[in-house]
Amino acid sequence: MMRTCHSRKLVRSVPEGLLRQASCSTVVLPNTDMKKNDAKLIGRRDAMRAMAATPLSAALASSATQGAQRGMPAKRPNILLMHCHDLGQYLHCYGVKTVRTPNLDRLASEGVRFERSFCTAPQCSPSRASLFTGRYPHNNGVMGLCHADFAWDLHPDERHLGQILRDAGYTTAGVGIIHETHSGPKRCGLQHYKGGGGAKQAVNNAIGLLERFASETDKPFYMQVGCIEPHRLGGKDPHASDHMGFLGRHLKPDTTLGVDVPGFLRDTEGTRTELAELQGAVHYMDEQYGRLLKAVRDRGLEECTLVIFTTDHGYAMPRAKCSLYDPGIAVALMLRLPSRQGWHGGAVHSQMISNVDYVPTLLGLVGRAIPANVQGRSFASLLDGKPYEPRKEVFGEITYHDYYDPRRCIRTETHKLIVNFSSAPSFMDPSQSWRPRSDTIVPPNHALAYHPVVELYDLRSDPWEQKDLADDPARAEVRKGLLARLHRHLSETQDPILTEAVVSPMHRKAWAMLKGGKM
Numbered sequence: 243m244m245r246t247c248h249s250r251k252l253v254r255s256v257p258e259g260l261l262r263q264a265s266c267s268t269v270v271l272p273n274t275d276m277k278k279n280d281a282k283l284i285g286r287r288d289a290m291r292a293m294a295a296t297p298l299s300a301a302l303a304s305s306a307t308q309g310a311q312r313g314m315p316a317k318r319p320n321i322l323l324m325h326c327h328d329l330g331q332y333l334h335c336y337g338v339k340t341v342r343t344p345n346l347d348r349l350a351s352e353g354v355r356f357e358r359s360f361c362t363a364p365q366c367s368p369s370r371a372s373l374f375t376g377r378y379p380h381n382n383g384v385m386g387l388c389h390a391d392f393a394w395d396l397h398p399d400e401r402h403l404g405q406i407l408r409d410a411g412y413t414t415a416g417v418g419i420i421h422e423t424h425s426g427p428k429r430c431g432l433q434h435y436k437g438g439g440g441a442k443q444a445v446n447n448a449i450g451l452l453e454r455f456a457s458e459t460d461k462p463f464y465m466q467v468g469c470i471e472p473h474r475l476g477g478k479d480p481h482a483s484d485h486m487g488f489l490g491r492h493l494k495p496d497t498t499l500g501v502d503v504p505g506f507l508r509d510t511e512g513t514r515t516e517l518a519e520l521q522g523a524v525h526y527m528d529e530q531y532g533r534l535l536k537a538v539r540d541r542g543l544e545e546c547t548l549v550i551f552t553t554d555h556g557y558a559m560p561r562a563k564c565s566l567y568d569p570g571i572a573v574a575l576m577l578r579l580p581s582r583q584g585w586h587g588g589a590v591h592s593q594m595i596s597n598v599d600y601v602p603t604l605l606g607l608v609g610r611a612i613p614a615n616v617q618g619r620s621f622a623s624l625l626d627g628k629p630y631e632p633r634k635e636v637f638g639e640i641t642y643h644d645y646y647d648p649r650r651c652i653r654t655e656t657h658k659l660i661v662n663f664s665s666a667p668s669f670m671d672p673s674q675s676w677r678p679r680s681d682t683i684v685p686p687n688h689a690l691a692y693h694p695v696v697e698l699y700d701l702r703s704d705p706w707e708q709k710d711l712a713d714d715p716a717r718a719e720v721r722k723g724l725l726a727r728l729h730r731h732l733s734e735t736q737d738p739i740l741t742e743a744v745v746s747p748m749h750r751k752a753w754a755m756l757k758g759g760k761m
């Protein structure tokens with residue numbers, strides 16, 4: 243049951259009958275400056291196609307379409323989406339008992355936590371592009387990093403969550419890290435933007451905007467806040483052993499509760515040193531977001547604000563970030579909305595969720611139709627305690643990070659199958675330092691290890707994906723079935739990797755320069 247969130251403000255020309263139907267937010271008029279493309283996206287025919295493509299969101303889409311036809315989205319909470327770099331599930335509430343994250347643990351205990359949430363891609367921009375469009379990187383256009391000459395960007399017709407919510411009448415804002423486009427915050431539909439990606443500055447800026455939005459009682463707000471910690475931060479001396487470690491000047495290692503080495507890393511002094519640094523960076527990020535959560539509470543916004551916390555991908559250790567193993571694609575996901583039953587109260591869900599599922603879930607919540615091209619599926623009914631068909635699989639992909647390493651995977655409840663399209667090194671160095679202090683158990687000599695074509699892991703007996711069973715005759719049927727399911731997904735979504743090597747923006751730039759064009 244949703245309770246009233248905003249003061250109700252009468253809008254001229256809105257019939258009283260419509261006013262009575264609004265329960266949480268102010269009534270808004272139909273969006274008069276809606277772009278033609280938007281209108282097309284929420285048209286009835288496309289909504290029906292979306293329902294067919296995502297049957298579990300059918301009820302939401304239908305309801306939302308009816309709401310849109312009445313010109314009156316109802317029950318619209320504020321949305322505060324907090325995210326950080328490179329965390330994976332490295333939080334106390336996810337079982338890492340040596341890292342201190344009391345504020346995010348509290349959010350989980352007051353809200354809802356998803357034990358098995360996954361991103362579509364184990365590197366920054368592609369994962370974020372999925373998070374904010376509900377579409378896979380090979381469809382939304384972001385198949386590599388967005389900054390500098392990497393220059394990947396959302397396709398022009400891709401709709402960012404900020405754009406959709408702006409056009410739905412939300413006040414939209416971005417704070418800190420925005421790494422899902424090459425084209426800046428306006429491309430994302432964010433009306434307000436405050437830069438600076440350090441957690442302290444980002445949270446200060448977010449609190450400032452929060453105070454401003456709290457006084458604007460006629461419109462709900464959407465604010466995405468991104469911080470850089472616990473990304474590796476490097477250091478001034480590129481020859482120092484801790485170059486591209488987790489510490490900056492404002493961070494220090496944290497061994498208050500000890501250090502626990504995960505099962506895919508060698509238990510060495512170097513690994514423990516790096517994990518202590520990581521714990522310090524995560525603790526700092528938690529402290530900063532704790533301030534933002536307190537600000538939400540102090541300003542009386544807690545009841546009517548959906549708070550989401552997540553991250554882009556796994557933590558920056560070898561065989562985690564930039565890999566399709568679970569430490570690369572498993573991400574923290576928790577949310578809290580006290581005014582809606584099932585969206586708070588400390589529930590823990592174990593169903594597999596993909597970060598393409600966030601957008602359709604949020605659009606259903608705010609009464610917007612789900613665009614036909616959204617590939618995720620809403621998990622709102624899971625939260626609401628209504629019939630929900632769990633995912634049978636999630637899909638992951640990497641194409642470019644700092645080099646070309648095209649891989650695709652399917653993860654089921656029991657198995658992971660990875661197909662590799664190049665003989666690149668077995669795993670990408672997530673420190674990008676060339677002087678890694680942590681090393682993996684598998685492969686035993688990563689300097690001489692390269693991808694096989696196919697990898698298969700039994701997650702029940704081998705959760706750290708150490709024993710490749712792809713050539714085990716006893717697993718031939720499993721391998722065959724998963725290959726077919728992965729191929730079906732890539733075919734249905736028209737992944738360009740099926741037909742040719744993927745060409746990068748820099749490749750096109752170099753080609754243009756050779757032909758005498760502009761760089």
Ligand SMILES: [Ca+2]
Nearest residue numbers: 327328366554
């Ligand atoms: Ca990242």
